Amino acid sequence: MADAVEIRIERLPVGHVRADDFKAVSAVLKSPEHGEVHVRNKWMSLDPYMRLGLSPQAGYVAALNPGDMLNGPAVGIIEASGHPDFPVGSHVLSQMGWRSQFVSQPEDCGAALLVDVDVPLEWHLGLLGLTGVTAWLGISKVLRPQKGETIFISGAAGAVGSIACQMAKLRGARVLGSAGSPDKVDWLVNELGVDVATNYREQDLGAFLDENAPEGVDCYFDNVGGGMLDTFLVRTKPGGRIGLCGAMSQYEESDYRAGPANFFSVIENNLQLLGFNAFRLSGEEWAEATTELKRLVKEQGLKPCHSIVRGIKNASLAFAQMFEKGQLGKLLVEI
Numbered sequence: 087m088a089d090a091v092e093i094r095i096e097r098l099p100v101g102h103v104r105a106d107d108f109k110a111v112s113a114v115l116k117s118p119e120h121g122e123v124h125v126r127n128k129w130m131s132l133d134p135y136m137r138l139g140l141s142p143q144a145g146y147v148a149a150l151n152p153g154d155m156l157n158g159p160a161v162g163i164i165e166a167s168g169h170p171d172f173p174v175g176s177h178v179l180s181q182m183g184w185r186s187q188f189v190s191q192p193e194d195c196g197a198a199l200l201v202d203v204d205v206p207l208e209w210h211l212g213l214l215g216l217t218g219v220t221a222w223l224g225i226s227k228v229l230r231p232q233k234g235e236t237i238f239i240s241g242a243a244g245a246v247g248s249i250a251c252q253m254a255k256l257r258g259a260r261v262l263g264s265a266g267s268p269d270k271v272d273w274l275v276n277e278l279g280v281d282v283a284t285n286y287r288e289q290d291l292g293a294f295l296d297e298n299a300p301e302g303v304d305c306y307f308d309n310v311g312g313g314m315l316d317t318f319l320v321r322t323k324p325g326g327r328i329g330l331c332g333a334m335s336q337y338e339e340s341d342y343r344a345g346p347a348n349f350f351s352v353i354e355n356n357l358q359l360l361g362f363n364a365f366r367l368s369g370e371e372w373a374e375a376t377t378e379l380k381r382l383v384k385e386q387g388l389k390p391c392h393s394i395v396r397g398i399k400n401a402s403l404a405f406a407q408m409f410e411k412g413q414l415g416k417l418l419v420e421i
């Protein structure tokens with residue numbers, strides 16, 4: 087028997103998600119039976135896609151209801167085990183975030199043993215998790231920016247953006263990016279080596295591009311959708327590539343799936359619109375990505391960037407603030 091803290095949905099948010107849309111509740115866990123493990127979570131990931139399950143609109147994230155828990159990546163340690171392949175003391179990556187502990191069959195919660203113990207545990211949720219793998223997919227496989235090319239990355243100071251910026255620089259491209267505060271703009275330029283960054287909340291994007299990419303950009307890595315995607319549909323060079331990673335600016339809208347208004351520019355400008363989804367990668371591709379990301383850290387100075395919130399009861403506020411003002415790099419909760 088053990089006492090767990092679980093974060094459950096109090097009400098479905100309308101518009102901006104708020105901390106009090108969630109509630110921390112206590113739960114008593116039973117001891118693991120044959121084939122089950124008892125895991126104490128150490129870290130959990132907060133990701134924009136989790137907002138989609140709170141939307142009334144159907145999508146690739148299953149719709150949730152009041153009383154449900156969100157799911158998501160977490161890493162933890164096995165405290166008791168009835169499963170021969172999951173020994174006590176080993177670490178697991180599962181989809182059982184948003185709770186301090188759980189008892190489950192590993193097969194039911196996507197739990198996998200973490201054999202890669204030469205990196206900090208939390209990297210499995212950031213650099214070596216969905217975040218880093220998505221940046222790798224967008225930069226190394228989809229957009230492939232080259233020396234002499236200019237790439238613009240939106241959401242540049244966020245989880246995916248901060249890794250994508252560094253990877254594009256390592257390939258020799260000129261990197262431009264946007265973020266939502268002067269501190270983030272400074273961080274992008276001074277810490278991550280971005281060539282020029284703009285605070286999109288204060289500076290007109292068109293004016294920034296007139297000054298820094300008057301002929302247009304070769305590639306656009308789109309993390310935010312909305313008006314920024316519309317701008318790049320007319321500010322990417324003819325024949326250029328637009329990598330569609332996410333639509334963060336739309337996730338709190340009633341129609342988060344809405345497309346861009348300037349769609350006809352794809353035809354006019356001979357653009358390549360390239361959508362990509364890391365959830366669709368195979369195990370082999372995922373392993374290729376994490377191997378490459380670790381190599382870039384070791385040999386080329388790629389910096390994992392994590393913002394850490396302490397305590398599971400602070401997860402709801404951190405999740406709400408992710409949409410309101412963002413953070414530097416990947417947002418993680420140390421449970």
Ligand SMILES: NC(=O)c1ccc[n+]([C@@H]2O[C@H](COP(=O)([O-])OP(=O)(O)OC[C@H]3O[C@@H](n4cnc5c(N)ncnc54)[C@H](OP(=O)(O)O)[C@@H]3O)[C@@H](O)[C@H]2O)c1
Nearest residue numbers: 220241244245246265266309332333334335363364411412
């Ligand atoms: N395709 C895939 O496989 C895949 C996988 C993971 C994530 N994603 C997507 O990738 C995107 C980034 O994810 P993430 O994990 O990096 O999230 P994140 O750390 O929260 O970063 C998102 C960034 O978006 C920026 N942003 C928010 N609203 C904006 C707006 N209205 N205009 C311009 N910028 C805005 C924020 O910048 P400021 O805070 O500076 O405003 C923030 O840094 C999301 O759309 C996510 O859904 C896709």
